[in-house]
Amino acid sequence: MEFQFSERVNTAVQMISEFVEKELIPLEPELFAVGFDRMMPKIREKQKKVREMGLWAPCFPKELGGLGLKVAEFAPISEALARSPLGHFTFWCQAPDAGNVEILHKYGTPEQQKKYLAPLIAGEIRSCFSMTEPELPGSNPVMLATTARKDGSDYVIDGQKWFTSSADGAEFAIVMAVTNPENPPHLRASMILVPVNNPGFNRVRNISVMGHSGSGFASHSEVLYQSCRVPQSNRLGGEGMGFVIAQDRLGPGRIHHCMRWLGISRRALDLLCERANSRKIDEEGRTLASRQVIQHWVAESEAEIIAARLMTLYTAWKIDTEGTKAARNEISAIKFLVANTMQKVVDRALQVHGALGISDDTILSYYWRHERASRIYDGADEVHKTSLGKRLLDSHRKAKA
Ligand SMILES: Cc1cc2nc3c(=O)[nH]c(=O)nc-3n(C[C@H](O)[C@H](O)[C@H](O)COP(=O)(O)OP(=O)(O)OC[C@H]3O[C@@H](n4cnc5c(N)ncnc54)[C@H](O)[C@@H]3O)c2cc1C
Numbered sequence: 543m544e545f546q547f548s549e550r551v552n553t554a555v556q557m558i559s560e561f562v563e564k565e566l567i568p569l570e571p572e573l574f575a576v577g578f579d580r581m582m583p584k585i586r587e588k589q590k591k592v593r594e595m596g597l598w599a600p601c602f603p604k605e606l607g608g609l610g611l612k613v614a615e616f617a618p619i620s621e622a623l624a625r626s627p628l629g630h631f632t633f634w635c636q637a638p639d640a641g642n643v644e645i646l647h648k649y650g651t652p653e654q655q656k657k658y659l660a661p662l663i664a665g666e667i668r669s670c671f672s673m674t675e676p677e678l679p680g681s682n683p684v685m686l687a688t689t690a691r692k693d694g695s696d697y698v699i700d701g702q703k704w705f706t707s708s709a710d711g712a713e714f715a716i717v718m719a720v721t722n723p724e725n726p727p728h729l730r731a732s733m734i735l736v737p738v739n740n741p742g743f744n745r746v747r748n749i750s751v752m753g754h755s756g757s758g759f760a761s762h763s764e765v766l767y768q769s770c771r772v773p774q775s776n777r778l779g780g781e782g783m784g785f786v787i788a789q790d791r792l793g794p795g796r797i798h799h800c801m802r803w804l805g806i807s808r809r810a811l812d813l814l815c816e817r818a819n820s821r822k823i824d825e826e827g828r829t830l831a832s833r834q835v836i837q838h839w840v841a842e843s844e845a846e847i848i849a850a851r852l853m854t855l856y857t858a859w860k861i862d863t864e865g866t867k868a869a870r871n872e873i874s875a876i877k878f879l880v881a882n883t884m885q886k887v888v889d890r891a892l893q894v895h896g897a898l899g900i901s902d903d904t905i906l907s908y909y910w911r912h913e914r915a916s917r918i919y920d921g922a923d924e925v926h927k928t929s930l931g932k933r934l935l936d937s938h939r940k941a942k943a
Pocket of ligand 1: 585672674704928
């Protein structure tokens with residue numbers, strides 16, 4: 543494995559780091575005060591600058607106007623973007639749009655690509671992905687109650703979804719619905735494109751998460767599909783292929799999250815150090831940094847971030863060289879390891895800040911609220927541990943047989 547990034551990647555990382563520091567971090571206090579939607583005019587201004595820098599949508603292939611980077615090359619870029627919650631969105635490589643771009647690129651018909659993919663890459667519209675249902679376990683997603691019934695040349699979709707992230711203000715949803723109930727579980731559902739102005743698409747509410755309902759891109763909606771009629775030509779890929787396509791979306795999606803969490807961990811540790819070095823705790827003028835417990839937290843955080851980063855880069859390298867399927871054990875391992883590393887580091891940073899840490903005067907309380915979900919979405923910790931442990935035990939048993 544090569545530890546050196548190319549000059550092109552290093553230059554992009556440097557440009558992005560400076561941009562995030564100078565242009566985005568100063569916007570954060572206003573973001574926390576007014577919410578995402580009301581920040582859009584300012585974000586649009588910054589996005590114009592990003593396009594002028596030639597760094598728009600860096601995670602996408604060249605033919606889609608991106609930088610055509612390998613997964614391992616995108617890792618340091620994603621880390622740099624993650625220093626601000628505005629980073630990925632401003633540079634246009636945010637979930638859930640990035641995943642939807644990937645599957646529309648791979649499975650979309652020319653008509654679907656013209657209507658949905660082209661404006662999505664251009665940043666003219668947003669999208670969402672609607673799979674999880676409140677009444678059934680998202681951890682076992684083959685259990686779906688939402689159906690898409692054929693009627694003439696249409697599908698009629700009925701069902702209840704929730705945690706459809708970024709549905710508020712999106713132009714279309716990619717909905718997972720059962721089209722072939724007679725098939726084996728993994729071949730029952732299809733992905734269907736639904737414009738949100740369809741009268742059968744009803745966004746009920748932005749779900750309140752840790753006291754905040756969010757707005758626009760930064761929200762998670764409950765959606766009712768009620769006799770939602772769309773042409774069958776809106777199906778993405780083959781009938782019953784929804785879970786096959788979902789796998790394509792989830793593998794890269796998980797490592798992208800890990801890269802982002804590394805950037806968050808690094809910023810939290812920087813804040814921890816800054817506070818520890820400046821907060822005086824006795825009349826002799828000694829700072830928190832003079833205390834061994836704080837020194838240990840810094841050391842442990844640094845070691846854990848380096849370990850998580852190396853594992854993520856190794857996984858990225860394995861995906862680049864052997865493919866997502868070959869790297870599935872590593873993807874499962876980093877999914878829970880990096881999420882927990884980030885939470886530990888954010889927690890230590892918050893603790894070092896005392897009351898300031900839980901106030902909204904630093905970014906730490908925002909991280910605390912928003913990133914707790916990292917251990918739940920895209921596979922809860924326990925689910926990844928179970929499948930990784932099971933696969934390892936199986937291969938051990940087979941090797942001994
Ligand atoms: C912030 C956020 C954003 C999201 N965005 C989207 C989105 O855009 N689109 C979308 O469709 N969904 C989205 N989701 C939903 C997400 O995919 C699900 O929450 C996730 O799959 C878990 O499903 P669940 O919530 O139904 O929990 P359940 O499946 O009910 O599981 C609850 C808990 O039980 C435990 N558990 C479950 N199964 C097992 C097992 N086999 N062994 C041991 N323990 C187990 C785990 O601890 C798990 O956390 C989002 C969720 C969050 C929190």
